[in-house]
Amino acid sequence: MNNFKNLRGTVDLFPNQLIKWQNVEKILIDQLSRASIKEIRTPILEMTELFIRGIGEGTDVVSKEMYTFLDRGERSCTLRPEGTASVARALIQNGISSKPLQKLWYMGPMFRYERPQAGRQRQFHQLGVEFVGYEAVRSDIEIIALAWDILGKLGIKELNLEINTLGDLNDRLNFQKSFLEWLEINKDSLDVDSQKRINKNPLRILDSKNVHTKKILENAPRLFDFLSEKSLERYLVLKKQLKFLKIPYIENFNLVRGLDYYTHTAFEITSGSLGSQATVCGGGRYDNLIKQMGGKETPAIGFAIGLERLILLAGKELEAERQTDIYIVNKGLNAELLAMNLSRKLRKYDLLVELDVTGASFSKQFKKANKLKSKSIIVVGDEEASNNEFVIRLFNKDNSETKEETISVENDIKLEKWIKNNLFLK
């Protein structure tokens, strides 16, 4: 209350919550590496200009959501709001943007200054995948299938894939010309937000959720009708191949996505169980970005998955905590020394071993072991210590008769045998 608080839109994650995070991350990384995709790490902090140029000045992200500040050298810095621009920058800077066949992933925090709500935070986390140098439609398919399968691997059901095509730069310019003419005529019928976008970012008007505007837009020229033959063909092949892979999709001609750099394929995966922030994965092709940022002409496609939303969707079975295998109850000077050594020895095995270092009474230590639902306990007291031995006992769930054994400290063979019989083979 009068003390420090975390900043709005940020969260603390505690061990019990992180079990799920760690499990999800493990599955993700495993799936990515099986698809031969390699990790890349770029700074969280970048020059502000990178995002303005990369994402586009008229976008919501750039115009109102960035965490931007001046550093001590008066440089304008920004906490990254997304990952693609940074990856593009890193590749160009290191002279490898034109080297084809880069399949990369990254995972980490992103920052956008917005009002938090369910499934939305100011600091959030994304897993991003970028295929750089790939032009073929099959790379689009590979990207979409990968995203689709990763979500499936996590046991997430009831997902919807929406796709659209934005054409290439020329298609877009042609469309924009006639769309702007139409907008000029129908300007007064649009909602205020959309009117503002006419000069800044006209394409985004297509995406308006305003019911009235939506209705009017039904009579507007369609980007789809301005696609070149080549672009159209590309899109048809995409749909055909998705069908072949039995990945269900919905066409959404109003799906333009918020960032300027997209070309051709744009897609989103949503889930109805997420509330109003339904998008768990968004992505698309960005053939012009790298050139526009100063690199060589390099086609590319990628997607990003929101980890918070993913965690929300992932099943409860990923929350299970690892059970303690052995809890070491110990009291008395020599006993405590013996117990310390024993715990070090036991951690050579793949066991979760907890050494009680409270010095509390035996009964307290026992209660703790029970509370943790430890599979077994080791007891070392003065008596055992003086004989250079310890007692190991299996905890039974039903509190019935227990299996107990006294083992000499030197007798590693007997200890190992006991562990194998009682803890490994279950």
Add this chain to the structure above:
RNA sequence: GCGGGCGUCGCCAAGUGGUUAAGGCAGCGGCUUGUGGCGCCGCUAUUCGGGGGUUCGAAUCCCCUCGCUCGCCCCA
């Protein structure tokens, strides 16, 4: 930036103007320094997000403010 809902202990909560602010969980201590989940006993909010006001009297009513939350816009 704009709407709706909500702020009582670490968590879940009762209390809706009358003087000591229920209860449960968790935590700590004890019964019980050396041996099993149970049980029983005790401890843990001079104060109800903060500030001001009304009143003899406020957690309860009013105003302001802060925070959380859900939605809008947009996105992961």
